[in-house]
Amino acid sequence: MENVMILFNETSGKDKGKELAEQFVEYAKNHGQTSTNFILEQVGPDCDSGKTLKKAKTENVDTLIFIGGDGTINHNVEDFKEELPHLKVGLLPGGTVNNMAKVLGIPMKFEDAADIILGGVTRKIDYGMINKKVIISTMTIGILADTAARISQEDKQKYGKLIFVKNFFKLLAKKKRYRLEIKTDKEQWQGKTQLVTVTMTNSVGGYTNFDDSASPDDGLFHLTILPKLNFFKLAFYLPKIILGKVYEIPGLKYMTAAEISIKNTSEKKVGTRVDGDPSEDLPVQMKVVKHGLTVFVPESSI
Numbered sequence: 282m283e284n285v286m287i288l289f290n291e292t293s294g295k296d297k298g299k300e301l302a303e304q305f306v307e308y309a310k311n312h313g314q315t316s317t318n319f320i321l322e323q324v325g326p327d328c329d330s331g332k333t334l335k336k337a338k339t340e341n342v343d344t345l346i347f348i349g350g351d352g353t354i355n356h357n358v359e360d361f362k363e364e365l366p367h368l369k370v371g372l373l374p375g376g377t378v379n380n381m382a383k384v385l386g387i388p389m390k391f392e393d394a395a396d397i398i399l400g401g402v403t404r405k406i407d408y409g410m411i412n413k414k415v416i417i418s419t420m421t422i423g424i425l426a427d428t429a430a431r432i433s434q435e436d437k438q439k440y441g442k443l444i445f446v447k448n449f450f451k452l453l454a455k456k457k458r459y460r461l462e463i464k465t466d467k468e469q470w471q472g473k474t475q476l477v478t479v480t481m482t483n484s485v486g487g488y489t490n491f492d493d494s495a496s497p498d499d500g501l502f503h504l505t506i507l508p509k510l511n512f513f514k515l516a517f518y519l520p521k522i523i524l525g526k527v528y529e530i531p532g533l534k535y536m537t538a539a540e541i542s543i544k545n546t547s548e549k550k551v552g553t554r555v556d557g558d559p560s561e562d563l564p565v566q567m568k569v570v571k572h573g574l575t576v577f578v579p580e581s582s583i
Contacts, residue, residue, distance in 0.1 A: 282344045282369075284318045285309075286337050288357050289348040289375075290325045298348045299323070301373055301391065305346065308395050324353070330360040337364070344369045346398065350376010351418050355556040358408055358574065359415040371398035371577045378557065380418045383489050384482040384497055386582040398577045405572035406497040407481055411553070412561045417574075419485055421554045422477040422543070422563070423459050460547040461563070463506070465538035471546065476507040479541065479567065492527055494537075500571040502541055506534035541567040 289298030544564035
């Protein structure tokens with residue numbers, strides 16, 4: 282690492298982005314990175330990403346460090362997607378769920394995560410495009426997306442995962458369903474559903490054993506369609522869920538593909554939730570960018 286840009290977002294997670302950025306610089310210099318040029322840049326909705334990108338090019342940045350959760354990682358990948366083939370990326374978890382960090386075995390403890398970046402071991406992983414926007418981990422349509430849409434950043438910080446559970450059951454009681462048409466190069470599905478989840482890893486919502494057939498570098502989206510949520514039925518198949526074999530549950534439709542198109546077949550607007558934040562309304566076209574991201578990881582995750 283010669284020129285390192287540390288990107289932090291003061292409006293995500295627990296609002297300690299800048300503090301963590303300064304802490305990393307001090308930690309890195311105390312661990313041998315005395316000649317490295319560190320550049321601290323704030324990112325977020327009120328910042329000019331164009332200026333940040335231009336500064337990275339001017340400073341010949343070779344390494345980016347993202348501080349935050351999945352939403353922050355998503356926005357940074359979006360901004361730098363044209364430059365990513367020439368860059369390495371380090372992750373310092375600082376969000377609420379930190380799904381991507383958990384998938385890659387990156388610890389939540391600052392010093393341990395910093396050691397992984399300084400260790401220099403990298404792995405190429407996938408990200409995806411949903412229309413013209415980025416997805417790095419998970420997209421939801423239906424009850425999960427609508428649940429998250431009703432929760433403010435302040436509530437996420439104050440109540441954590443409990444607020445998701447509370448709002449989820451409120452919406453579940455309304456028995457709302459969504460009319461969708463989903464196509465891949467091999468399959469097609471059309472009907473009513475309460476929940477659609479598209480993942481790029483084996484993890485959903487920080488639970489890292491959701492789908493044991495998925496990995497962050499397999500070049501595929503893993504799509505799960507649940508036409509109707511039945512908790513008694515799901516409880517019966519809980520062992521399969523725990524073992525990461527959600528695709529074996531009867532009545533659940535499961536597909537894998539490098540490209541997917543999804544549209545709603547009713548006149549009502551249907552939104553999506555990508556990496557924890559609101560994203561594109563249907564219809565969407567999705568495509569995997571295989572091995573588009575080079576990330577510092579523990580040796581154990583290679």
